[in-house]
Amino acid sequence: MKMTGSKILLECLRLEGIDTVFGFPGGTVINIYDDLVDSPIRHILTRHEQAAVHAADGYARATGKVGVVIATSGPGATNTVTGIATAYMDSVPLVIITGQVPTPLIGNDAFQEADIVGITRPITKHNYLVKDVQDLTRIVKEAFFIARTGRPGPVLIDFPKDIQVASTKFDYPETVNLPGYRPTYSGSLRQVEKAVKMILAAKHPVIYAGGGANTHDAAEWLRQLAETIEAPVTTTLMGMGAFPKKHPLSLGMLGMHGTYSANMAVTESDLLIAVGARFDDRVTGSVPHFAPHAKIIHIDIDPTSIKKNVRVDLPIVGDLHDVLEKMVANLAEFPEEVNRAKEETAPWRSRVAAWKESHPVRYTPSSSVIKPQFVIEKLRELTTDDAIITTEVGQHQMWTAQFFAFSRPRTFLTSGGLGTMGFGLPAALGAQVAFPERRVIDISGDGSFQMNSQELATLVQFNLPVKIVILNNNYLGMVRQWQQLFFRRRYSQTILEVPIDFVKLAEAYGAVGFSVSHPDEVEGTIRRAFDVPGPVIMEFKVEREENVIPMVPAGKALNEMVLSS
């Protein structure tokens, strides 16, 4: 039986196990939207294509499944760009389907035409233009395969309107044939054995875990490795949740706004075991001064991450689950050596513990004005371990990373690599779609929130009870902090002059809003918001010029932290 391209696409999605897509209709996807009416696939209509991508991204980060987006050609497609770049930088599996003008019109500057394949080439893992309906099933199959395997990432399929209406026999391939794409899953045993030798010889070992470790099975093996060798563990922003913060070996986050103990431990370490992390400049600070005494073992599924930013003494390419499991198994063959090593590293652990003890992340509490960190601590107190927290980008994001004690993988969804303001609200939306019963909170600032606030409408339409926390300081706080510290307090364009009535804004969309300005009201407001069955904005008017500390000024070494404002 022959089927149209549009119907074939939806059938492929169904066979890939997709039950939810995020998107926004338009002229060149109108056939797909017509067929969606008869499809079991649920469509979440966001109010902007960028938000559709972030929502699919939040869905994917929270579940580990591939997020799917549909957008129209031209502006619909270009609106997805920031979302795609965000997902690419943070290795999130997405398939984005964009409409395209009919193939005879491509290149003619047709209405709502944009070369989205060209535009997204550097920000997708791979992308396709479907030129023949016969190729469609192969392309969709490959797109999902590429998105979810190896180092995950977004894949875009540009789908011209005439191909959507063309018909062919439907036959979904069972396998893919990609001679140039063979991710390495199995880590080299020889390299693992070398790593174990280095581990057993180390006196000051530190494990540095990134976003790659933030999956359930990788996190489990990370914990086993850490406990086997009793090495302290620091995580990146993307690694939050990969290792429980309350674990005695946890040092919290490292890097620009990392903890004193994490940054000191890395600087003093003689062996750094990097697990699914990529030595981003926000992590390393000054590269020549980064872990200057350490040998570095780097475990990653993406060979390009290895030796890109820092020298590496022992690379291991492979899936973390596989490599860490082999490492733990290999260590188990040397119980005496492991015990001896643990004895020899005991003084190191005491030193690290002393750093942790003397310099915890802290702030000066206030009984008259709301400290943003206080709100985050209260949120943690009032939620369970399975709460999903999203953030936007800026001070509130760093405070969340510092003060919210994450303990499970896939519970902290934040734009780490690209640093996209406006990510948190739609990401929370997507996570709530995936997990209607779980507590989902977007921790936001007043600046970031306004970058995608239109998604309140989507929350209300689909009855998604996302709780939005706005830490309102009437500033673009992180830029203001830099201006205060490095630009003589010249607050150029960082003062948000117009006071927004966030309660009215919530109400305008049919949501609920609370606004408070006294610390005594914080806990009650959070409880009230949690009792509301639908979406709520909680606005906390916070200390305006609170700074994120510790802070390693850009280009400085990790041990050159500014510890107080």
Add this chain to the structure above:
Amino acid sequence: MKHTISVLVENEFGVLARVAGLFSGRGFNIESLSVAPTLDPAISRMTIVTHGDERILEQINKQLHKLINTIRVIDFTDQDRVEREMALIKVSAEEDTRAEVLRIADIFRAKVVDVAPRCYTIEVTGTPGKVGAIVELLRPMGIRELVRTGPVVLGRGPKVVEK
């Protein structure tokens, strides 16, 4: 250091743009690039001349591999290889220089492939060094136009690059 890299890619629409975009996006240098289909028309072979230190070359190699359409990447720099480039050179051939132009062409085993009243077009093949040398010798005669293909390369001996 200069490196000559062969890249086997799927002969698909957009592949050249992916490779070129990779180099420009990551600040890698392309000195020359030549590309055409192989014996198997589904596969094209690119020869890229680039330069950079060891760390950059390792990244170029890995990043090329990371492209889905890339099948193999071979750096021929430290290998025994045959490297050839072709150039077409349109050079002035005045009464007093014509003989000299022909003599130079002869020394380099180059061919005159087009003749006009006061101008010869010369075809030369050889290593990039040889092509560079004839260009330098002809320069004083007045080169009007020059086009070079950029080198292509094969490993010496019976061993071949398999996909």
